[in-house]
Amino acid sequence: MIPILEIKNGTKEYRGIPAVKDVNFTLNPGEVHALLGENGAGKSTLTKMLSGVVEPTKGEVYLNGEKLVMKTPLEALSKGIAMVYQETSLVPSLTVAQNIYLTDDKKFHRLRGIYIAGQQFLQSLNFHVDPTALVSSLGAGQKQMVEIARAVHHKAKVIIFDEPTSTLTPEEKEQFFLLINRLRDQGVSIIFISHALEEALEISDRITVMRDGQHVVTDMTANFTRDKIISAMVGRSLSGEIHGSSQDKKVRIAGEKVLSVQNLSMQNIVRNTSFSVFAGQITGMFGLIGSGRTEAAKVVSGVLKRNLFHGGQVRLNGRSIRYRVPRSAVKDGVIYVTEDRKIEGFFETMSISENIYLGALAGGRTKAKGVNMREMKAIAKQWIDALNVKAINGDARVIELSGGNQQKVVIAKALVQKPKLVIFDEPTRGVDVGAIVEIHNLIDRLADEGIAVLVISSYLPEVLQLSDRILVCRQGRIVEEFEGHKTDEETIMYAAVH
Ligand SMILES: Nc1ncnc2c1ncn2[C@@H]1O[C@H](COP(=O)(O)OP(=O)(O)OP(=O)(O)O)[C@@H](O)[C@H]1O
Numbered sequence: 001m002i003p004i005l006e007i008k009n010g011t012k013e014y015r016g017i018p019a020v021k022d023v024n025f026t027l028n029p030g031e032v033h034a035l036l037g038e039n040g041a042g043k044s045t046l047t048k049m050l051s052g053v054v055e056p057t058k059g060e061v062y063l064n065g066e067k068l069v070m071k072t073p074l075e076a077l078s079k080g081i082a083m084v085y086q087e088t089s090l091v092p093s094l095t096v097a098q099n100i101y102l103t104d105d106k107k108f109h110r111l112r113g114i115y116i117a118g119q120q121f122l123q124s125l126n127f128h129v130d131p132t133a134l135v136s137s138l139g140a141g142q143k144q145m146v147e148i149a150r151a152v153h154h155k156a157k158v159i160i161f162d163e164p165t166s167t168l169t170p171e172e173k174e175q176f177f178l179l180i181n182r183l184r185d186q187g188v189s190i191i192f193i194s195h196a197l198e199e200a201l202e203i204s205d206r207i208t209v210m211r212d213g214q215h216v217v218t219d220m221t222a223n224f225t226r227d228k229i230i231s232a233m234v235g236r237s238l239s240g241e242i243h244g245s246s247q248d249k250k251v252r253i254a255g256e257k258v259l260s261v262q263n264l265s266m267q268n269i270v271r272n273t274s275f276s277v278f279a280g281q282i283t284g285m286f287g288l289i290g291s292g293r294t295e296a297a298k299v300v301s302g303v304l305k306r307n308l309f310h311g312g313q314v315r316l317n318g319r320s321i322r323y324r325v326p327r328s329a330v331k332d333g334v335i336y337v338t339e340d341r342k343i344e345g346f347f348e349t350m351s352i353s354e355n356i357y358l359g360a361l362a363g364g365r366t367k368a369k370g371v372n373m374r375e376m377k378a379i380a381k382q383w384i385d386a387l388n389v390k391a392i393n394g395d396a397r398v399i400e401l402s403g404g405n406q407q408k409v410v411i412a413k414a415l416v417q418k419p420k421l422v423i424f425d426e427p428t429r430g431v432d433v434g435a436i437v438e439i440h441n442l443i444d445r446l447a448d449e450g451i452a453v454l455v456i457s458s459y460l461p462e463v464l465q466l467s468d469r470i471l472v473c474r475q476g477r478i479v480e481e482f483e484g485h486k487t488d489e490e491t492i493m494y495a496a497v498h
């Protein structure tokens, strides 16, 4: 069988250091091929070579057995190869429909036309996104849906999904898998990158694992198990470390009430919600996308403004607060670790050290007036080691890091501020299984040190694993509260949906 897409001896070097080294990879017609590996293994780089985003340093790409030279993603798209990126590539100032029909010159200029077409098209995919909404107003999950819709719209023969599900809720994931199956039935060939190994096992026909830029193994999915994938990814068995269950977890007793939110409202998204967060405890918040979790957190931390009248009360250690900018919140020790790292998380063209140091300066953690280079390097090194950020050193620019390692920098930048209350919004999105353990340990330690921690997550195992208590959010308000060790996935899901 001639593969529909193939790369032979694919190598990509950055400043002489290989991100991908001599990799052979084939995509067969009509298959779903999962590409797995730790953060920084080279998955995105390999697929970018297959979709015209990155030019290989060495090696050739073949489409249906014919050698292919693509200089741009648009060229690849015209040959039927589409990529849905890990970091969104949408134009934020345009609407959803405009983004989907962006390269459609004939349609693009007739707004009414594309809104009607967009509405029908999105509905056919079962995506609940308003075609007239500005992309900048969407949450991460909805942006991902628009990206997927755009690839499907272009009738691509090959679609590469780089972590498509990390921003989706369980229900949306189910829809997405149905969509993948539909595309496969239509003869579309799919590369699927994910850190959710269960998903890869469930949906793919074949699996390839990469490690340190190199090919480790390719085989039929039926021949893999979760543990087998993990040992291929990390080069050793991690099963004991990763399968930590919430059963044997000690439950922390609530300290003083650090955050108290009463009858908070923001437009129609947060509706009269009330909840508290206590010192020395992890409070988990679960809810579907659109349930107002992120928005409530953003109001508390000064990223968004609450309604002027009847907006409710927010108290920090009993004192009424109303932040207009995140800076004032940070000064008081209230920190929001964003779910949308590309936009709010860091300055992408600055180095890792500079980003972390900016965090330190914002939190008043350093006495230096202006920038103290030595201190900057020392603080950065401490965090790079603590979180195991994979980079040559602290001088690497954040934009050059793999997705999961960027997430670690976002977390470091927040924690260096010595917070009193930390709100993590989807802290392990796009992070590999090993690093999830590291980040979870870190969050646990924060609570042990007496900090009040709120973790917003759409990933139920994460909520259960971390939380001492769990709040469930539905349609803009907290509807139920559980003790962390006394509940299970079904109960929480039921509360979130009904
Ligand atoms: N533009 C760039 N400049 C320099 N180095 C880069 C660049 N892009 C990627 N790299 C490096 O190449 C390596 C592989 O990165 P890549 O993004 O392909 O990993 P990944 O497997 O997709 O990881 P993740 O799961 O975190 O998304 C990393 O060490 C990364 O730092």
Ligand SMILES: [Mg+2]
Pocket (backbone or CB within 6 Å): 043, 044, 045, 086, 162, 402, 403, 404
């Ligand atoms: Mg990647």
